[in-house]
Amino acid sequence: MISDVWTVMWKEWKELLFQRTSTHGGALTLLIVIGVFGIIFPMQQGNDWVASPLVLLLSGWVSFLSVANVVADSFAGERERHTLETLLASRLSDRAILLGKFCAAVSYGWGITLLVLLLGLFAVNLACGRGTLLLYQGAIGWGSVGIGLLSAGLAASAGVLISLRAPTVRQAQQTLSLTAMLLPVALYALAYGCQVLAIDRHALVAAITATSMTEIVCIVMAILTALDMGLLVLALARFKRSRLILD
Amino acid sequence: MIHTAIRTENLSRSFDTVQAVHDLTIEVPSGIVFGFLGPNGAGKTTTIRLLLGLLEPTGGRAEVLGFDTQMQPDEIRRRTGVLFEYSGLYERLSAEDNLEFYGRIWHLPSGERKSRIKELLTHLGLWERRQDPVGTWSRGMRQKLAVARALLHRPTLIFLDEPTAGLDPIAAAALRDDLAALAYREGVTVFLTTHNLAEAEKLCGQVGVIRAGELVAIGAPHQLRARGNAPEVEIVGRGFSERILMLLRDRPEVAAVDIQNDRLLIGLHGNVDVAPLVGLIVSSGAEVEEIRKTRANLEQVFLTLMAEEEED
Numbered sequence: 001m002i003s004d005v006w007t008v009m010w011k012e013w014k015e016l017l018f019q020r021t022s023t024h025g026g027a028l029t030l031l032i033v034i035g036v037f038g039i040i041f042p043m044q045q046g047n048d049w050v051a052s053p054l055v056l057l058l059s060g061w062v063s064f065l066s067v068a069n070v071v072a073d074s075f076a077g078e079r080e081r082h083t084l085e086t087l088l089a090s091r092l093s094d095r096a097i098l099l100g101k102f103c104a105a106v107s108y109g110w111g112i113t114l115l116v117l118l119l120g121l122f123a124v125n126l127a128c129g130r131g132t133l134l135l136y137q138g139a140i141g142w143g144s145v146g147i148g149l150l151s152a153g154l155a156a157s158a159g160v161l162i163s164l165r166a167p168t169v170r171q172a173q174q175t176l177s178l179t180a181m182l183l184p185v186a187l188y189a190l191a192y193g194c195q196v197l198a199i200d201r202h203a204l205v206a207a208i209t210a211t212s213m214t215e216i217v218c219i220v221m222a223i224l225t226a227l228d229m230g231l232l233v234l235a236l237a238r239f240k241r242s243r244l245i246l247d
Numbered sequence: 248m249i250h251t252a253i254r255t256e257n258l259s260r261s262f263d264t265v266q267a268v269h270d271l272t273i274e275v276p277s278g279i280v281f282g283f284l285g286p287n288g289a290g291k292t293t294t295i296r297l298l299l300g301l302l303e304p305t306g307g308r309a310e311v312l313g314f315d316t317q318m319q320p321d322e323i324r325r326r327t328g329v330l331f332e333y334s335g336l337y338e339r340l341s342a343e344d345n346l347e348f349y350g351r352i353w354h355l356p357s358g359e360r361k362s363r364i365k366e367l368l369t370h371l372g373l374w375e376r377r378q379d380p381v382g383t384w385s386r387g388m389r390q391k392l393a394v395a396r397a398l399l400h401r402p403t404l405i406f407l408d409e410p411t412a413g414l415d416p417i418a419a420a421a422l423r424d425d426l427a428a429l430a431y432r433e434g435v436t437v438f439l440t441t442h443n444l445a446e447a448e449k450l451c452g453q454v455g456v457i458r459a460g461e462l463v464a465i466g467a468p469h470q471l472r473a474r475g476n477a478p479e480v481e482i483v484g485r486g487f488s489e490r491i492l493m494l495l496r497d498r499p500e501v502a503a504v505d506i507q508n509d510r511l512l513i514g515l516h517g518n519v520d521v522a523p524l525v526g527l528i529v530s531s532g533a534e535v536e537e538i539r540k541t542r543a544n545l546e547q548v549f550l551t552l553m554a555e556e557e558e559d
Contacts, residue, residue: 007351011337014348018339018380086335086396089299090352091325242302246262 004092008100009107016070016108029069033112037062038119049124051137056217059113059148064155067109068180071159072172074101075244080168085245094239102156102232109152117144143217150224155180157231164238252277252404252436253298257307259460260293267293269460270307275453277403280430280437282451282468284444284549290460291440292332295406298438299324312403328397328405328435332412334389335396338382342373342392345381346399353400367395371425387418394426404436411446419443423450444549456552463552479541480521482511486533494527 037058042049049055078084087097117136125134136144159176166172194204208216253275260268268290275281285291296302298311300320308315314322336345343364350360368374371391381389390410397405410426411419427450430437441447447454448468455465464471487506495504495513501524503514513524521540529535 003354004352007348010351011340011344011348014344015337015339081338082331082333083335083337085301085331085333086329088301089324089327089329089331090349091321092352093321241300245296245301 001093001096004096005100005103008092008097009104012074012101012104013108016104019070030112033062033066034116034119038116039123042120042123043127046124046128047134049120050134051140053140053213055117055120055136055140055144056147056220059117059144060151062116063109063113063148063152064180065109066112067105067152067155068159068176070108071101071105071156072163072166072176073169074105074160075163076166076169076172077163079166079244088241088244094241095236098160098236098239102153102160102235105156105159106149106152109155110149113148113152114145117148139213139217143213143221146221147217147224150221150228153228154224154231157228157235161231161235161238164235164244250277251275251310253281253309253311253438255298255307255309258294258297258304258309259306260290260297260302261305266460268297268304271457271460271462272307273455273462273465275436275438277436278434279452280427280439280450282447282454283438283440283457284442284447284454285440285457286442286553289457291457292408293460294457295329295331295408295438295440299327299329299406326403328400328402329408330390330393330397330406330410331408334393336381336389336393339380341378342368342381342384343377345392346396349396349399355400363399367398368392371395385418387414387422390414390418390422391425394422398433398435401433402435404438405430407437407439409441409443410439411441411443419446426450456549458553478515478518480513480515480524481539481541482513482525482528482535483509483537483539484511484528484533484535485509487511487528488532491528491531491533494531495524498524498527500524 041054041058045052045054075084078087121134121136128134135141155176158179159172162175162179163169163172166175211219251274253273255271255273258268258271259266271290271294283291283294293302297304298309298316300316300323303317308317310316311323312326314320316323337348340348346364346367347360350364355363364377365374368377371394373388373392373395376384376388381392384392394407394410397407407426411422414422423446426437437450439447439450451468453465453467454471456463456471487509492504492506495501500516500519501513502516503512505512505514511528513521515521521538525535525538
């Protein structure tokens, strides 16, 4: 099973690499993301960068965006290019195909995030180190790595789920974009709900402020883990060869 | 060694109101090329999908290589190779990477994988361009590569869904030759769907004819030909008068007589001796230059079967 997942990942990576290097647009977008978030942002923030909660948000966002950019292609692309039926007729199990595509997308997004985090550290040390080694502090460090991974997982599981039934890559991308837009809407609804239920906003802010960064990171990671697992289980449940062929 | 590669019993599949496959009962012996003939939309591809366990039947059952298609589809897919209507190749990847991917899927050890890829690509004349993205290849080359992929893991049975569709006649003939040679050399059972009758006649040891989801005939090509139109005698010569035509029509073994472009065409009731008829024609004053006894080819049989079904 693991070697089959690895095989699917190998193929996905090969295709991704071709896609990213064969077009100027693909390579340029990647370079801009890495340049802006890995060099310009950290250098603007200076010493504060290694202790800034912004790093947590950024790692989550870069991961999500990078994965969302490629994951729509996972099944819809195979369907569009008429390679899906042959893949489904192979000896690969449902799980190996799905997890291979999921892991390939996650490793791509997480890889870019780790690169951005490392470049950021390098840039800050180069610009403001003054002989001392600056490192991400406590929860910011491991939280960025963890949130980066789980955000990539969120985009990948949602993307795979959408791509499973989408007839074209474009349609999968559109649905995924709409789904991503639901996140701020949900936050707004939450804030509105607090207002309606007459929850004291000041008390809420005070409670959040009183919570340590480690606790906040742990809560966020727990929520992301639950979402990742839920969506992945849903994708596995929806993976039916007969449906995939006829869709 | 399993003697029957494929066995279906009243296999059926419908999509809403459309009956794609209806009560299909066939038995395909191991080690032969079986041609599954039918017009577009007859149910050929659906049958392959059912046999591979990719679709669930709405009725009946099927066994492939001794495994039940509903209970053990993984076992079937483990032992079979397939080429669908579309080649299913990753056009962004090279030929070598396409085969490498499927070689890994089938758990071929690294050394064996490399030598097998080289063997197949060399045999099909594709080795020199193994590093090029498949998207830059011609359709004929891609089909050859897809056949190589289907044979890569030395399957016991391969399904080929219209492998020469869309190819020019030269590429189709080349692929057919390669296919025949490979199938013979590898000793695999081939389940080939096609609407190219000449192709089926050349390649297949047995054929089944399907129309609107129903099997209308099955047997060796020569058996089907025998079931088709009765033999016909074509006589080239001069002096085929009205009187000769009348004399011929009176003979019990003659079904029909006609003259087309100075050729006398005599339809016969079964495989009868034509010497007495020729004697009658010559003794009645006609001059005979050439006599040809023809039998219906598979295409004529196929067209007759299709026409019969339409009438029904």
